Amino acid sequence: MSNLSKKPKILILATTASMIEQFNMHNIQLLQSLGAEVHVGTNFIKPGTITTDKSNTLIKKLNEKKVKTHQIDFMRGIGTHKMNKIALNQVCNVIRNYNITGIHAHSPLGGIIGRRAAHKTHTKIIYTAHGFQFFKGGPVKDWLIFFPIEWFYSRWTDVLITINKQDYGITKRLRSRRNYYIPGVGIDFPSDREVLEGYSKRDIIRKRFNLKERDFLIISVGELNENKNHAIVIEAIKRINNPAIKYFIAGLGPERNKLQKMIDELNLGNQVKLLGFINDLNDLYYAADLNVFPSKREGLGLGGLDGVARGLYIIGNKKTGMKDYIINGKIGILIDNIMDVNEIVQAIESIIPNRPQIKDRDSIYKFSHENVDRLMSKIYEKEFF
Template sequence: MSKQRILILATTASMIEQFNIHNIKILQSLGAEVHVGTNFKNPGTITKDISKQLISKLNSMNVTYHQIDFMRGIGTHRANKKALQQVCNVIKENNITGIHAHSPLGGIIARRAGHKMNVKVIYTAHGLQFFKGGPLRDWFIFFPIEWFYAHWTDALITINQDDYSVSRVLPVKHRYYIPGVGIDLQRVSNISESRRRKLREDVRKKFNVKDDDFFIISVGELSKRKNHATVIKAIHELNDPHIKYVIAGIGNLKDELVSLIHKYHLEKQVSLLGYVRNLDGLYFASDLNIFISKREGLGLGGLDGIAHKTYIIGNGRTGMKDYIRVPETGLLMDNPSNVKNLVKLISSVRETTPRIYSISYIKKFGSCNVDECMKKIYMKEFDLG
């Protein structure tokens, strides 16, 4: 049997760096030659320096990488046409035999290219654009698009239970559910209690958080979808100088969030940290993780927080409800834009100071289980192993 050449395709380098290194290793372990196509120049939620480091890492892994000039969001007709041609060229010049695509635009262009070049396509939906309880507008716009491209989808992978249920009405050849993209539970569980206490003390000291302060964190891109503005408004409403809030992430909404912080005179309480690579200290130092994205496939920042035993407030209309147990590990909002409701939930957590005791139930979201699921999918769909 000739060697399989698999192209992993995503609109941003951050999706490769954060979600696909394990997939690359699995494909290589099964004997495939791996190629990566993404936008390294505009890398998404990671910095350009980390994007350069990713290129070095791919080189060291013997992975061939290709710059694809994807735009973020839905792109433009001209830009999408250019990206499609680039992907087709990669397929033709490298004899690509299969594609594993990520992100909505990456999934569409991959399926167009796969259909045109007669190449098999697996598409991982990191949260369908339409979802149960979501805006009707999204169903009217995005469901017909996904239904159309489902005809050119050899396998659809969903990472939460709601999306898997919805996928049953899409005419894809095969559909799978896997519990997320995999988090390194073993690494976190190996951090000793003394190390956890030290990290907590160091981070709280760094941000001038006193013993009687209530420290809240959010992790995620500075974008409207991640909904950090609602948290800032809630902190303004709470009017309590002992509440400190930090956001770890980069994005084009930075100036708008800075203006909001100035508007409410919260400069001494709210800080934007930029990109933070190692989040252990922040999770251990915090009293609450607020992760109320308006749309989220699963929400790695929420799941990772629970792995660190950090209590969470999440959005109940996303995949977060797959792993947040109310009230043991967190609370869920029906409407993530409801400032008054968030104020009540923050107050409730602060008054009761809940602690997470057992997280054994999230074992299925760990890398070991998810990697095994992906290995079986790759073996079946790409005829590997």
């Protein structure tokens, strides 16, 4: 900013309202505490992995915090040329009409449109990549398609933030002016006392879920989409053929009907449940014996990390950012090929007899809101103020 006395006006941009609600409320608070006027641009009408009611509540909550909200008609995925052009014009209008001095963009499409808008309006931009769509060991076609796109747009990126170490390594190949690594977007890190209290209620919680003492509960948390790959776990449970194994999936998404059809066709209705959106996941974490996070691509996997913070053992994908916190066998198991159902079967069967819990959570404290907020505050102060 040329005039340091001028109050910064920062636009936080994301494709869906769920990305604001889940990943950016702390960022909004940080910016306001530093003295910025904060604006949020996202699709509140098609809010992603939260319900429409939750999106409306979010608008009200933001307005109460004196955050200005703007409907941007982002599409999911890569969008269409026509709709992307509409979204670009909407973002540019917000920037010009409200004299926006800085943008913090999230999500691949939000990052692309945000950077196009920043370039057109000569506005400084930070882009947080929540997991590149290309990664070491990933499909060659993803490198051929998505890496050139990111390389191109990186020239219009003042600051690039990555949330896992593998992505940070890739930034050396890009043209962004400055690159930062921060360990995730922050999680609520419960105290030892909170975790002990949670497990002290475990039997009561499990009864609410209609679980018997011998039942082995596996959970997955995340949007019901192809990338989250819940179907591979359902197939593994069918192969194990143990009626004591229960599998609960928490989340909304376009794959719901397809997954329910699969459950019905495999006659797993008594074992596998689609729980829908759950606002408070704590009870589910404390009721569970294992968290399986089978995403094909994942920046970090907050649904997995939240469970680990509460002592829940995990199975994750070795090719994703999950390896930043599944650092040894006391925390979980990393699968080499997440599409190999036999690997998942073997991992689950190796865990069932012992029902391990994570005792030492010190290694993941760096992912806490307290630490991440401290790092983000420094970045904001340096780049926007």
